[in-house]
Amino acid sequence: MANIARVLVPTDFSVDSLRIVLDYMETTPDQKVELVLACGYDIGDSITSLLGITKEDHLMKLENEDFIKGCEMIKSRFKSRITEMYSDLLISRNGRYLRNYFKGSRVTHIVVPEGYTFAPKDRGVFDITEILKKNAADVGPIIIPVVLREQISEGIDSMDSIFFRKEWGVSYE
């Protein structure tokens, strides 16, 4: 188990944000990983939503079909390297909560994207890049910065963004 890294990758549940995962996977070609796609999400403070709505309900609402397909595609692309891939919610900006979360869920690496702007579709979603950077250092997970290439064109189809990321090289003329 020791050689499998549990990597936390921030996401906003858009297909576009899966580019972070892809870039990370390509920068570390030999590492076996367990991917945790984490999203900052404010679940609100009403007692009914705290008691009645589970994490799965929230995730179900947040993950759209294309995002799941994108995840499945990444998983089948890196089948030998990704042992597991799942989504999780970070429900507070509180530093202590985050440090406990890292410890509790034994996150070994944290990917911090640069050049990616979060475009949350849901009201509760917030950008966790900065608080990840701030809180990870004390507890131990290694921070891996990933610099994203600027998006080539605005995606017409939402699946565009995980394809055509490189300069168009491959072709057989």
Added chain:
Amino acid sequence: MRNYNKILYGLIAILVIYTVSFVVFIFYSITNFAFTDFYKRLELRRNLAAERIFNGKSSGIQWSLTYVEELDKQKEFIVEFDKDNRIVHSSGFDKDLWGRIDKHATSNFKIGNTFYATKYYLQKDKHFILGVSAENYFYTHHLNYLRNLLIIAVLLGVLFVIVISLFVKRSFIKPISELIGEVEKIGSENLYLRLTVGSEKGVLGKLADTFNKMLTRIETSFETQKNFVSNASHELNTPLTSIIGIADLALSKERSVDEYKHSIQKIADAAENLEKKTSALLLLARTGFENNNQTFKPVRIDQIVMDAEMTVKAINEHFRIKTDFSMLPDDSMKLKVNGSAPLLQLAISNIVSNACKYSANNTAYVALGAFDNGVLILIKDEGIGIPEEELTYIYDPYFRASNTTNFSGYGIGLPLARNIIKMHNGQLSVSSSLGKGTTVRIEIPTIDPRLLRNMRLA
């Protein structure tokens, strides 16, 4: 339909005959019973009268009055006759009846509503006929009532049978005639129409579904032909024109041998090009006329995409295709779909050549990826795009977007591709932004690996 009516009328007739004969049988049995029963009662009274008259047991009267009720218009009569059957003496007897009476035994008969029961007696060497007559109240009143009741019941029953039959007929025939009406509307010019499959899961629903599948196949096959013709007329013209041009130019005046050689070489090149195009077009056209699910085989989608691209390039050498296979899965099993390779190749090459045709740089970007139970093909261009309000019509045959007037084409490729993808239980969706480009997304379900293993074992 006429046959159907015949069966229906036959059924109605059988039901009516059954009802009528049933009623007649009931009426007959009850009448019969009423007669037998009444004659028995008459015989009892006749015997009582005989006891009283011949044996003088008058005390019996009391008994009979107590226990045997007087019948309606009950009359007794006695006739004495000689051995030549001539009436000697009679009391209360209507002589017209003499002929009907059995002179040596019992006889029961009825005249009008009056019933008679008579018997022969021999007393002190004298011959007597003793009889009782009475009116059968049950026969005159109750049976009439029963008869009327049964007639009304029969009429109502027949009416009921007819109404129900017509209702059933209509409810049977209505969906069928609707189906017929819909099918009649479909001709070779509007093969894109489909029958409405109602919510019912019955035989008719299946029928409509089967019709629809058949229509998709027919439409695909029609479109394949049209596609070939449109491609051929368009693509074969260019090399032909150049061959004719070069030949005309060469023949226009005397030239040196080298010049002739040069011209002939050019003609040969153009002809070769023409041949390449023809064979590529024929490859696309040979989409098998036995395209049904039975001929679907496991095929690798990446191979098909590459073949399709090769074909597009063979048909038009100006087209450039850039392929992103970076998301190709580790496991090649995830790329196997159950399908017909020529059809899928036709679909993809159509979309790719459209993507090239409608973009200034003649370049299409193709990407391929596999999710859990399907493959996804993205074909993207940076071309003229499709106006948003026209996106809903792009699957209609012969529809061409308003901004395509400068491009040749017939509007067959996309509907054809969509039909082919539909035949493979897949989905084709187009998203576009005017002036920026178009992305076509194709999703086709892959074969369940377990299924594939079973197929191999079998």
